[in-house]
Amino acid sequence: MKNQEVLSNNKNNKRKKQISVFKWILFSVLFIYLAVYISVIVYTLFMSLTGTFAYREFIGKGEFIYPRPSLLIDPNGTEFANRTGWFFCNYTRVFSEFKQSVVMGDTTYSYDVSWMFSFSIIYSVICAGAYIISSTLVAYACATFRNAIAKVLETIVVMVIVFPIIGSTASEMQVIRELGFYNNFLGMFVLKFGFTNTYFLLLLSSFKLIPQSFREAAKIDGASELRIMLDVMLPVAKNSIGTVFLIQFIAFWNDYSTPVLYLPAFPTLSFGLAQFSFKSQLEGPIKMGACLLCAVPIMTLFVIFNKKLIGNVSAGGVKF
Amino acid sequence: MILIDQKYKKKSIKGWFKENGFFLCLVALPVLQFLIMYVYVNLNSFVMAFRSYSVDEGWGWAGFDNFNEVFRQFESANLFKHAFNNSLIAFAMMLPFDLVGVFFSYYIFKKFAAWKLFRNILFLPQILSAGVLILMFDNFGDTFICVALENWFGIETGGTLAKNSEYGFYVMIIYNIFMSFGTAVIMYTNAMSNIDESVLEASKLDGASDFVEFFKIVLPQIISVFSVFLTIRIASIFVGQYNMYPIYGSTIAKDNQYTIGFYIFKEIKIAQNGNYSKFPYIATIGFLVTCITAPMVFLTRYLFKKLDPMESNN
Numbered sequence: 001m002k003n004q005e006v007l008s009n010n011k012n013n014k015r016k017k018q019i020s021v022f023k024w025i026l027f028s029v030l031f032i033y034l035a036v037y038i039s040v041i042v043y044t045l046f047m048s049l050t051g052t053f054a055y056r057e058f059i060g061k062g063e064f065i066y067p068r069p070s071l072l073i074d075p076n077g078t079e080f081a082n083r084t085g086w087f088f089c090n091y092t093r094v095f096s097e098f099k100q101s102v103v104m105g106d107t108t109y110s111y112d113v114s115w116m117f118s119f120s121i122i123y124s125v126i127c128a129g130a131y132i133i134s135s136t137l138v139a140y141a142c143a144t145f146r147n148a149i150a151k152v153l154e155t156i157v158v159m160v161i162v163f164p165i166i167g168s169t170a171s172e173m174q175v176i177r178e179l180g181f182y183n184n185f186l187g188m189f190v191l192k193f194g195f196t197n198t199y200f201l202l203l204l205s206s207f208k209l210i211p212q213s214f215r216e217a218a219k220i221d222g223a224s225e226l227r228i229m230l231d232v233m234l235p236v237a238k239n240s241i242g243t244v245f246l247i248q249f250i251a252f253w254n255d256y257s258t259p260v261l262y263l264p265a266f267p268t269l270s271f272g273l274a275q276f277s278f279k280s281q282l283e284g285p286i287k288m289g290a291c292l293l294c295a296v297p298i299m300t301l302f303v304i305f306n307k308k309l310i311g312n313v314s315a316g317g318v319k320f
Numbered sequence: 321m322i323l324i325d326q327k328y329k330k331k332s333i334k335g336w337f338k339e340n341g342f343f344l345c346l347v348a349l350p351v352l353q354f355l356i357m358y359v360y361v362n363l364n365s366f367v368m369a370f371r372s373y374s375v376d377e378g379w380g381w382a383g384f385d386n387f388n389e390v391f392r393q394f395e396s397a398n399l400f401k402h403a404f405n406n407s408l409i410a411f412a413m414m415l416p417f418d419l420v421g422v423f424f425s426y427y428i429f430k431k432f433a434a435w436k437l438f439r440n441i442l443f444l445p446q447i448l449s450a451g452v453l454i455l456m457f458d459n460f461g462d463t464f465i466c467v468a469l470e471n472w473f474g475i476e477t478g479g480t481l482a483k484n485s486e487y488g489f490y491v492m493i494i495y496n497i498f499m500s501f502g503t504a505v506i507m508y509t510n511a512m513s514n515i516d517e518s519v520l521e522a523s524k525l526d527g528a529s530d531f532v533e534f535f536k537i538v539l540p541q542i543i544s545v546f547s548v549f550l551t552i553r554i555a556s557i558f559v560g561q562y563n564m565y566p567i568y569g570s571t572i573a574k575d576n577q578y579t580i581g582f583y584i585f586k587e588i589k590i591a592q593n594g595n596y597s598k599f600p601y602i603a604t605i606g607f608l609v610t611c612i613t614a615p616m617v618f619l620t621r622y623l624f625k626k627l628d629p630m631e632s633n634n
């Protein structure tokens with residue numbers, strides 16, 4: 001009897017050891033990874049923030065400095081002595097000096113941060129709006145009217161997601177230009193009005209989860225199909241729709257490649273930053289100030305909708 | 321009898337339209353967009369591969385000239401060869417991290433120490449603009465690593481890693497791995513949270529350790545998500561630009577820093593003035609790499625369907 005107890009105790013101890021070893025291996029690797037990650041990311045963010053406040057006046061026009069990494073590693077560096085304090089003037093200079101020039105015919109337009117900020121909002125709302133309207137309409141239609149066309153559309157979405165067609169950007173550019181959609185927001189709406197994306201599958205499953213009895217009850221009460229959709233079904237799925245819109249808004253806010261190619265006359269903040277990173281002669285603190293201005297709205301959204309955003313990234317992993 | 325049948329048929333078609341009229345209204349515009357921006361664009365891209373363009377003469381037929389040119393460029397020009405190889409190297413470098421991500425996801429899923437902190441930090445780069453992060457990295461992170469390498473390890477870097485002509489490309493891929501790693505982890509974690517709790521509880525009652533639980537219960541259940549992730553990764557082997565544009569722009573990149581995705585982006589950017597002369601060449605490259613990628617995607621999906629226990633049970 002005692003021997004059995006000793007044996008089972010030994011087994012338990014072994015199991016506990018196994019558990020803790022696995023846990024600790026995971027923790028250590030994750031910790032090392034994050035240590036490197038945090039030191040680069042957090043240092044970069046911290047330096048970007050502090051860099052925008054650093055300013056010294058005594059050399060002619062004004063020279064900008066920020067705590068250089070060498071000074072952190074070698075604190076005896078002499079340049080620390082030249083710092084005169086913290087200033088907010090770099091942020092005002094972001095507004096006056098961070099500009100993007102656009103040549104339209106013979107005229108050159110210069111857009112400052114406030115313009116770029118406005119273009120960012122318009123571009124993100126239009127594109128995310130187009131994306132969500134199209135995906136929602138088709139997802140709702142397929143989930144509600146389960147006819148042969150609906151099945152074909154569902155299959156098309158899966159096929160498009162899985163089948164990779166590469167290099168059609170040239171053709172896309174030609175079509176966009178020839179339809180008169182180049183360099184305007186209507187063109188962006190048309191370009192992004194597609195439903196063949198992974199979030200369509202998320203919305204489809206959300207609509208399929210809504211009991212059909214809701215629709216039938218409303219129909220018996222004499223409601224039209226449009227009223228049923230707007231007043232009964234969409235409000236039930238508003239959480240999913242809202243989250244997808246939010247995720248897409250963030251994606252389009254950060255997107256620089258589409259505006260660079262298709263909307264060069266309306267530079268968004270991301271567009272401006274992407275251009276300025278490799279060609280601008282602006283000083284570091286001004287660039288960093290612009291970076292933070294671009295990041296603040298998104299960070300605010302992230303803080304408010306943290307749970308929804310993280311929870312719905314799985315949509316990309318919907319099984320098909 | 322035939323008349324009655326025809327009448328019935330007519331009625332049923334009419335009835336179908338009456339019943340599904342609203343459905344057709346809802347899908348009409350999105351389907352039209354799909355027909356133009358996907359079907360027509362891709363057909364046009366295919367046809368474009370057999371055409372030529374000059375500013376003076378406009379569009380003409382080129383037969384297989386574009387294909388010959390691509391193969392000639394692949395043999396003689398460094399840029400295209402590098403772009404092709406770099407796309408494959410980037411894929412090979414990023415793939416192991418998708419696998420490692422599964423382990424970290426399990427850590428977060430099991431809510432081990434500091435899981436919330438790890439999750440939020442991993443997610444942070446997903447919401448910030450690549451332009452912002454690249455700019456910050458270029459101005460500070462890059463310098464920080466250079467100074468650290470020089471001061472602590474005595475490695476000469478020349479003051480920049482990302483723009484270094486020799487290994488700048490690899491630095492950018494490592495940077496992209498760091499930035500995209502969180503997406504994989506969070507996707508797997510969310511997939512793990514869909515696993516039936518009773519299954520996990522039953523395994524615990526049977527005395528399964530975390531190690532056993534991970535390999536025998538969790539991993540088989542999320543294999544479908546991994547297959548989706550891998551499929552998308554393979555499908556985008558030649559699409560990825562890896563945020564090269566904010567660092568190099570469309571003119572200053574060296575030949576050995578291009579990927580196919582970045583090369584196509586650069587050429588389209590240059591052709592913004594309406595000069596389509598390089599478009600047929602780009603369409604041909606696209607067609608050829610699609611021919612390489614498509615079988616790989618279908619083979620992967622086929623293999624995973626065989627491997628996936630959920631699929632095999634069905």
